[in-house]
Amino acid sequence: MPTDCYYVDVPVRWSDMDAYGHVNNVMFVRLLEDARVYALRDWFGHDRDLIDDGLLVARQEIDYLAPMTFNYRPARITMWCSRVSGASFDIAYAVGQADSDVTYALAEVTLVAYDLQAEQPRRLTGPERSALAAVAGEPARLRSRSRGTR
Amino acid sequence: MPTDCYYVDVPVRWSDMDAYGHVNNVMFVRLLEDARVYALRDWFGHDRDLIDDGLLVARQEIDYLAPMTFNYRPARITMWCSRVSGASFDIAYAVGQADSDVTYALAEVTLVAYDLQAEQPRRLTGPERSALAAVAGEPARLRSRSRGTR
Amino acid sequence: MPTDCYYVDVPVRWSDMDAYGHVNNVMFVRLLEDARVYALRDWFGHDRDLIDDGLLVARQEIDYLAPMTFNYRPARITMWCSRVSGASFDIAYAVGQADSDVTYALAEVTLVAYDLQAEQPRRLTGPERSALAAVAGEPARLRSRSRGTR
Amino acid sequence: MPTDCYYVDVPVRWSDMDAYGHVNNVMFVRLLEDARVYALRDWFGHDRDLIDDGLLVARQEIDYLAPMTFNYRPARITMWCSRVSGASFDIAYAVGQADSDVTYALAEVTLVAYDLQAEQPRRLTGPERSALAAVAGEPARLRSRSRGTR
Numbered sequence: 037m038p039t040d041c042y043y044v045d046v047p048v049r050w051s052d053m054d055a056y057g058h059v060n061n062v063m064f065v066r067l068l069e070d071a072r073v074y075a076l077r078d079w080f081g082h083d084r085d086l087i088d089d090g091l092l093v094a095r096q097e098i099d100y101l102a103p104m105t106f107n108y109r110p111a112r113i114t115m116w117c118s119r120v121s122g123a124s125f126d127i128a129y130a131v132g133q134a135d136s137d138v139t140y141a142l143a144e145v146t147l148v149a150y151d152l153q154a155e156q157p158r159r160l161t162g163p164e165r166s167a168l169a170a171v172a173g174e175p176a177r178l179r180s181r182s183r184g185t186r
Numbered sequence: 187m188p189t190d191c192y193y194v195d196v197p198v199r200w201s202d203m204d205a206y207g208h209v210n211n212v213m214f215v216r217l218l219e220d221a222r223v224y225a226l227r228d229w230f231g232h233d234r235d236l237i238d239d240g241l242l243v244a245r246q247e248i249d250y251l252a253p254m255t256f257n258y259r260p261a262r263i264t265m266w267c268s269r270v271s272g273a274s275f276d277i278a279y280a281v282g283q284a285d286s287d288v289t290y291a292l293a294e295v296t297l298v299a300y301d302l303q304a305e306q307p308r309r310l311t312g313p314e315r316s317a318l319a320a321v322a323g324e325p326a327r328l329r330s331r332s333r334g335t336r
Numbered sequence: 337m338p339t340d341c342y343y344v345d346v347p348v349r350w351s352d353m354d355a356y357g358h359v360n361n362v363m364f365v366r367l368l369e370d371a372r373v374y375a376l377r378d379w380f381g382h383d384r385d386l387i388d389d390g391l392l393v394a395r396q397e398i399d400y401l402a403p404m405t406f407n408y409r410p411a412r413i414t415m416w417c418s419r420v421s422g423a424s425f426d427i428a429y430a431v432g433q434a435d436s437d438v439t440y441a442l443a444e445v446t447l448v449a450y451d452l453q454a455e456q457p458r459r460l461t462g463p464e465r466s467a468l469a470a471v472a473g474e475p476a477r478l479r480s481r482s483r484g485t486r
Numbered sequence: 487m488p489t490d491c492y493y494v495d496v497p498v499r500w501s502d503m504d505a506y507g508h509v510n511n512v513m514f515v516r517l518l519e520d521a522r523v524y525a526l527r528d529w530f531g532h533d534r535d536l537i538d539d540g541l542l543v544a545r546q547e548i549d550y551l552a553p554m555t556f557n558y559r560p561a562r563i564t565m566w567c568s569r570v571s572g573a574s575f576d577i578a579y580a581v582g583q584a585d586s587d588v589t590y591a592l593a594e595v596t597l598v599a600y601d602l603q604a605e606q607p608r609r610l611t612g613p614e615r616s617a618l619a620a621v622a623g624e625p626a627r628l629r630s631r632s633r634g635t636r
Contacts, residue, residue, distance in 0.1 A: 047497050050523045051362065051516060053355040055406075060351060061243040062215045066501060069212055073500040077558070093211040095329060097247040106355075108527070179245060180330060197347050200373045201366060201512065203505040205556075210501060216351060223350040227408070256505075258377070361543040362519055365512045393511040395629060397547040479545060480630060 042078070042171055044071045045110040045134055052106065059104040064141050065096060068129055071113035072145070075127070079167050090150035094124060098143040099179050109134050116173030123157040124148045125168055128176035144176045192228070192321055194221045195260040195284055202256065209254040214291050215246060218279055221263035222295070225277070229317050240300035244274060248293040249329050259284050266323035273307040274298045275318055278326035294326045342378070342471055344371045345410035345434055352406065359404040364441050365396065368429055371413035372445070375427070379467045390450035394424060398443040399479050409434050416473030423457040424448045425468055428476035444476045492528070492621055494521045495560040495584055502556065509554040514591050515546065518579055521563035522595070525577070529617050540600035544574065548593040549629050559584050566623035573607040574598045575618055578626035594626045 046067050054060035059067075076091070104111070112132045119126035124146055131141040151158040160168075175181065196217050204210035209217075226241070254261070262282045269276035274296055281291040301308040310318075325331065346367050354360035359367075376391070404411070412432045419426035424446055431441040451458040460468075475481065496517050504510035509517075526541070554561070561581055568578035574596055581591040601608040610618075625631065 049516070049520050051354060051360060051519060054351060055353040055355065055357045057355045061246065062212065062219055062351065065212045065215050065246075066499070069210075069501060070499045074558070092253075093250055095247075095249050096211065096215075097245075097330070099245050100243055103242075108524070180247070199366070199370045201369060201504060201510060204501060205503040205505065205507050207505045212501065216349070219351060220349045224408070258374070361546065362512065362515045365515050365546075369512055392553075393550055395547075395549050396511065396515075397545075397630070399545050400543055403542075480547070 041114045041116055041173070042075065043112050043114040044074045045112050046070045046074075047110045048104070048106055050106055057105060059106065059140075061100060064098060064100065064104075064131065064143075067111050067113060067131065068096075068098070068143055068145060071111075071115060071129070072127060075115045079171055080164065081167075090152040092148045092150045093145060094148045095146035096143065097145075097178055097180065098141055100141050102138055102140050104131075104133065104140045107133075109136075111140075112136075115171070117168040117171050118144060118173055118175045119146075120160070120165060120168050120172075122159050125160070126175075128173060130176075142176045142178055144178060191264045191266055191323070192225065193262050193264040194224045195262050196220045196224075197260045198254070198256055200256055207255060209256065209290075211250060214248060214250065214254075214281065214293075217261050217263060217281065218246075218248070218293055218295060221261075221265060221279070222277060225265045229321055230314065231317075240302040242298045242300045243295060244298045245296035246293065247295075247328055247330065248291055250291050252288055252290050254281075254283065254290045257283075259286075261290075262286075265321070267318040267321050268294060268323055268325045269296075270310065270315060270318050270322075272309050275310065276325075278323060280326075292326045292328055294328060341414045341416055341430075341473070342375065343412050343414040344374045345412050346370045346374075347410045348404070348406055350406055357405060359406065359440075361400060364398060364400065364404075364431065364443075367411050367413060367431065368396075368398070368443055368445060371411075371415060371429070372427060375415045379471055380464065381467075390452040392448045392450045393445060394448045395446035396443065397445075397478055397480065398441055400441050402438055402440050404431075404433065404440045407433075409436075411440075412436075415471070417468040417471050418444060418473055418475045419446075420460070420465060420468050420472075422459050425460070426475075428473060430476075442476045442478055444478060491564045491566055491580075491623070492525065493562050493564040494524045495562050496520045496524075497560045498554070498556055500556055507555060509556065509590075511550060514548060514550065514554075514581065514593075517561050517563060517581065518546075518548070518593055518595060521561075521565060521579070522577060525565045529621055530614065531617075540602040542598045542600045543595060544598045545596035546593065547595075547628055547630065548591055550591050552588055552590050554581075554583065554590045557583075559586075561590075562586075565621070567618040567621050568594060568623055568625045569596075570610065570615060570618050570622075572609050575610065576625075578623060580626075592626045592628055594628060 052059045052063040112134050114130040118128035127145050129143040202209045202213040262284050264280040268278035277295050279293040352359045352363040412434050414430040418428035427445050429443040502509045502513040562584050564580040569576035577595050579593040599608050
């Protein structure tokens with residue numbers, strides 16, 4: 037993950053734990069969503085919020101690296117843009133915890149800019165591309181990437 | 187997806203919808219979990235439930251193909267085993283809906299057999315391998331598989 | 337609770353359990369919501385769905401009587417209308433489980449008919465009152481009712 | 487509600503909104519739970535956490551006073567102890583939002599001290615009573631309290 041990265045601290049709820057006492061695998065994906073809501077507002081500006089214009093999740097991939105327990109500390113979710121195409125982009129995530137060196141999960145989510153009125157994907161605008169360029173980084177080092185063949 | 191497949195009907199809750207009025211992307215992952223709980227019981231037998239012995243989610247990948255709305259009908263989640271290794275296996279999923287031909291999502295989840303006492307992965311047993319062989323199928327046709335390079 | 341009552345079987349998800357291994361107290365309230373969505377459709381008719389016209393939850397009261405664990409069986413939620421006023425009504429609930437005599441919780445929820453356009457409560461219509469009269473029953477026997485003073 | 491009260495700021499998640507675009511009625515109960523987890527740690531001390539010893543939710547009552555929308559600000563949840571008996575106590579809640587005068591909900595939750603080993607309620611200890619006395623306040627002004635008869 038890039039150093040000096042953008043991150044958001046997302047509080048973990050007691051209820052995010054499942055019957056195993058670990059933050060549930062599904063709730064990791066919820067934490068990614070919550071972090072993204074804040075990141076997009078920061079990246080695209082508070083006045084003109086891309087997410088209000090429509091943004092669909094087209095794909096998610098997540099590697100779980102270590103179990104996380106509830107300990108009153110927020111998850112620290114580092115995010116960067118790892119790919120941009122005509123109408124979509126990828127956000128890469130590393131999920132840690134404040135005051136910890138452990139990386140609990142790595143993930144990548146593909147978002148598609150969507151025209152809610154026209155009900156179809158739309159091209160990213162110039163300002164949107166610039167905003168994403170400012171937080172650009174490498175692809176997440178997901179396990180699937182290091183496999184020779186699958 | 188294989189024909190004549192094993193599937194579980196998982197009820198969709200009204201609350202699975204988000205502020206967009208669609209079943210939320212995170213709740214799709216929740217539906218996968220719920221379907222898996224039933225599938226593992228069916229595949230491994232009701233007396234000796236693998237999931238009670240420990241099974242960790244190591245990886246999830248999901249492609250969202252169409253938005254799903256709440257319509258009082260359950261999600262029909264087709265599942266098969268798409269890969270087996272020493273201590274882990276993949277479940278592939280196709281998420282549809284009863285009385286519908288639409289495939290809303292495809293997914294693949296890697297599960298690791300885990301010895302909760304010893305706190306380490308363990309090898310799959312012979313009976314477990316046989317049970318998985320009985321529901322074996324092809325890898326899910328995820329978008330990442332069809333890309334030449336990434 | 338009235339005999340011969342209307343009930344809905346609401347599947348319990350594995351994830352409804354919390355770190356204690358019990359169906360979480362909050363998820364009981366979720367089960368009430370899910371049962372209500374089906375009940376209102378049945379009571380008010382499939383064509384003209386009251387909930388689509390707006391119905392706000394004004395108040396909830398729930399007594400937890402016994403811990404519920406996940407056992408692959410749905411919660412059986414019995415519901416009846418325990419009060420009707422000009423613009424609101426109460427639904428009383430008894431939460432059991434299929435194939436069990438245990439009552440896990442009793443609850444009462446006040447719903448207000450709401451005109452979403454005018455953004456204000458509206459009077460219940462004649463047909464709505466008739467529909468509620470058909471499922472009328474006694475107030476739920478909540479603990480707060482049996483206290484002399486509080 | 488008492489002035490100069492103890493409160494906890496609980497972040498609202500985007501996903502706490504339902505298809506109506508309001509924080510869902512069930513998620514209010516989730517926010518109460520999350521606030522309580524922090525309050526109990528503060529009230530009973532960080533070393534000896536009552537909730538780790540077992541504390542069952544016996545009853546919840548909540549009045550919804552105004553719809554809350556997601557606006558990137560946490561819910562500000564004021565809490566005090568409104569009743570203590572031999573083995574149980576009530577926490578009263580007022581749910582507001584940082585930088586706002588609106589009270590979105592009032593609630594009261596009864597918690598029972600529970601001996602998890604013996605599987606039965608237990609008496610509150612002297613130190614526990616002292617801790618609760620330090621945050622004592624009036625009963626929540628719930629609608630059910632102001633009704634002459636029901």
